[in-house]
Amino acid sequence: MTQIWEVFRQEEKGGYHTHCGNVHAPDREMAKQFAAVQHGRRKPTNSIWVVPKDEVGEIDGDDVSFGGTTDKGYRWTTAYNLQTRQAEEVEESDAEQQDAEQRRGEA
Amino acid sequence: MDIETVKERAGPREFNPADDLPEEYRKAATRMIEFHANSEIMGAYLERPFIRQAPSIDRKLAFSAKVQDEIGHGQLLYRAAETLGIKTREEMLDDLANGDGKFLNCFHYPMDSWEETPMIAFFVDGAAMRRQATLRRTSWEPYAHAMDKVCFEEGFHVKHGEDILATLMSGSRAEQRRTQEAFEEWWPRIIQFFGPTDDKSTHHDFAADVGLKQMTNDELRQAFLDMYVPKARNYGLELPDYPRVHQNDDGRWVVEEDDLDWDEFFTVARNNYEPGIGQIDGRARAQEAVEWVRDAIESDATPQSGKAPQAAD
Structure with missing residues (x-):
């Protein structure tokens, strides 16, 4: 079949x-x-x-609130404004998170 | 595939579960990833009490998110290790509980005061992230994929740790003094994070030859010192007299390695360090205490009424 x-x-x-x-x-x-x-x-x-x-199992935005229902800004690198030079790998993580945050905002 | 072929082909993300890999490779990769996974778990347990002890609601939330992340990293890594077919996740977790599982030196030392938290959350996490960033190019693809997600999240941990340090070092004199004391106590252990120099390292050659490790202990330690010694000083921390650290003419920082206590390091590494045994046993008790949760999940019983279960967001 x-x-x-x-x-x-x-x-x-x-x-x-x-x-x-x-x-x-x-x-x-x-x-x-x-x-x-x-x-x-x-x-x-x-x-x-x-x-x-x-x-294949599926879960979507009607079933669950992806990312939560409250402000969880403290989970993001952008919440920590240090004004210091960061290690290359921290910068990279920062850039990836900013990108994800922006795309979440647009979605 | 024989070991010579593995060495010839070794490159970033070269091997995956569909490859027929020699036992020597699979064992070396298992040892490395299991160590990494165990370290994530033990680090999370070390920081967990500070969810309660945090001085503000913001710190409490951040620490709780961070501990959750670290446990998640441990789980990702046990999966990456399990696919090698040498040990199951259960075996690795049981070995960690019974004292056979090895993990990072820094997580064998108890942490008591808030001023100690940036020693882990900033310096140790900063050191770990340096190493993890290079492991995105490891030859075992599932390990590299786990590192993609870990590195994505880890930037928050390091910046949060630095933020705590910045707050403490601009706080009261007493806070600054206590932070300095914590730094002096932790600094030698932090340097030892990268293990002994390459000529004393036991497993490096093979791991490098087959592409599991992308940088040597020495290179990683050097990159860490060059970035984090100036950071410590900028916050007003003074390096302790020992181990002696000096700056070369080219600006690079060098540590007198013989000033470090390698006997203690190897005692720690073999899980024979008394306070570390306490940490292992504490985690073992926690694993045992929630056995009923695992049993309930694995049993066929389904809730008869009420709302459908949902994960915490």
Whole structure:
């Protein structure tokens, strides 16, 4: 019996497998082949995972308030205004957090 | 894959669970990641009492968020270690409880006063972050991925720690004196965070050859000193007389390593340091005390009524 398999593609070695679509297939082997053809041909691909759709659990913004319901500014680097030079790796974390904070705000 | 192939291919994020890796690699990676995971857990337990002892609501919230993060980092790392197929998460947690699991030297020392908190939250976390940033390029991909998330979060910890230090060092004279005393007590341990010099380090060569470690102890210690000695001084902290530390003509800081107590370091490393045993046993008791929670989660019983369970946000 054919079923739906969710497809996750990793672009390059060491990267993350991210969801890129799904395929119909009767079994895991066929799902891998279809996924390779449909999702691995044009975009850069190092590896593909296929997962039966029924095995995927989902939780969304209607079920839960992501990030909480109260101000948790104290969890962010931006809450600490030190006016001192920071180590390179702290700067990097700071930049990543500012980016995440901004995108959360836009979402 | 044989060990020579591993050494040839070794590079950032090169190996993942789909690779057939030799036991020697998997054991070395397990030892390293398990040590790291244990350290996250033991560090969290060391700081936990300060959620209660924090002097303000802001500090209390920040410490509680931080302890939560550290426990989360431990869990991420146990998963990254478990995929190597050498030890299960349960085995690692049990070993930590029974005194076989190894962890960072600094977390063997008890912490009693608020003035001690920036020694961990600023200096030790700053040292840890230096090291972790290099591990984003480790050869075991699940470990590198765990480091991406850890480094993302850790910037808050270090800046929060520095903020506590800044407040204390601009506080009353008594606060400044107590902070200086805490610094003198912790400084040698903080230097020892990076372990002995490379010629005394036991595991470095292999870990470097297979790409697990990206920088040597010496390089990491040097980068830490160059960044954090000036920071300590800017806040008015004075370096203790021992270990002797001096600045070279090129501006780099150098420590007289023989001034450090390496006997104590290795006693600590072997889990034979008395106060450290207290820390291990304290965590073991905490693990035991919440066994009923694990049992309840694993049992089939579902709540009969009321609201659906939800994680704390």
